[in-house]
Amino acid sequence: MPPDVVQGIGDDAAVVKIDGKKRLLLTIDMLVENVHFTTKMPAKAIGWKALACNISDIAAMGGIPKFAVVSIGVPSKIHVTWVKDLYRGIEAAGRKFGVAIVGGDTVQSEKIVINVALTGEADAKDVVLRSGAKPGDVIFVTGKLGNSLKSGRHLKPNPRVAEAQYLVKHFKIHSMIDVSDGLAADLRHILEKSNVGAVLDAEAIPLHPDAKLDNALYDGEDYELIFTVGAGPRACPHRGEHRGSPLQHGRMKFFPIGLIVNNPRGLFLRKPDGRIVKIKPKGYQHF
């Protein structure tokens, strides 16, 4: 890996050194018709989501999203209104999160393809990787999970940029990732990169009213953040207590849902009856 690459492939975004004191973050996402969306969904929502997913990746690194470039492949028969609405959605997300759309490319394609690349910036000390979780860390999530696809919530993600910034500026966050593939699959990325295990508390995982525990574990596309933080003084906003009501800061909520452990490796769930069971590795398969 070249010396100016702090983190390459294998996290929510790449982290590279540039001129100046900040780190440059880079992420990219491709959405394909009939795989990630259909033209029956509102074009504006698809545009919003295309940019918001990338913003969520930057947030999960402890960064502030800055500049986006967008490529769109569209069939020549598509109505120009559809493309305009798509851009309107991208621009709306850009306005809300302070992202400038600075470039793009429109090409012909049989199926619609939307590709967004986004830069972010972060102070070097604020960058949070997946690989920093430590035994004893409390695991938190920034909001309710589950049933995002069926409920339609997946079309209007609200990336947790402000939450992540509050966290990195006030606490030593050891690891962080956003929930795109489901709590189980995404937390597992942290465990694998950090070489640790985790025990989640089934009763502590915050669920949307229309969701069950399995939805939270396996559905994905919630775009909440999972993060871990040490339990020492000033290290953990929850003072080491991993059960109980969520922490609040203004309108932000942080739900403690479990602990990082050294042994056993793997992802476990403490059921309401006290039994601890292994969580199966399933969830949304991109490919």
Add this chain to the structure above:
Amino acid sequence: MPPDVVQGIGDDAAVVKIDGKKRLLLTIDMLVENVHFTTKMPAKAIGWKALACNISDIAAMGGIPKFAVVSIGVPSKIHVTWVKDLYRGIEAAGRKFGVAIVGGDTVQSEKIVINVALTGEADAKDVVLRSGAKPGDVIFVTGKLGNSLKSGRHLKPNPRVAEAQYLVKHFKIHSMIDVSDGLAADLRHILEKSNVGAVLDAEAIPLHPDAKLDNALYDGEDYELIFTVGAGPRACPHRGEHRGSPLQHGRMKFFPIGLIVNNPRGLFLRKPDGRIVKIKPKGYQHF
């Protein structure tokens, strides 16, 4: 346009201000199967081209290419060797031009889609836009043009990064663009953004042995650079003389092919018999 955006949509790459003294450049390109390439072409060449086109965009801004993120959409039935060869081509171009591939996304897609986003950096004073051409400027091109598609040269573009760096460090380059759509279409972008006209000298345009003048004007995908430079002392490497043999610096060649004029507006060609004719606006239509 936000204050940190120096140049948004409408040039080879976006130019933004970041922490530090340098400018960040951003460009993106999407290549779609059966529109920009077919699977009958060698995968490695397609990969090389996908990154090289973006590198050419950064070169045309006066920048040095740095970090790339790559998304690929592929059908599930595709052979893994094809995808590996594609990446091998991307990596080969990266190695040659000092670009680190720092992230990516692989998704399912009916047709193959390759999207490369590339960052570059440039000293603020070295950034060259399309909009700076001035009447009296000599128009140069960095190499031979024409017949890139039929000859297969379009699959092995050699972006002119070193040439552009030599130019911006030694001369005051007023405007620059790379030849992707053909000399006529790309020079016309400079004319429109700069609000000037141009007269090209038919006999001065350097052609590949297998190309005719029309190929140079309309074929595209040569990935040479067109640039304009003032004719004052130290301003123009050619001392105001727009006809004659190319300038050389080491292995680099710069061919003077015409002049920027105030009147008439539009793009004109001086034929070998001395007649000046208007060049028709045609060429490769992306969409």
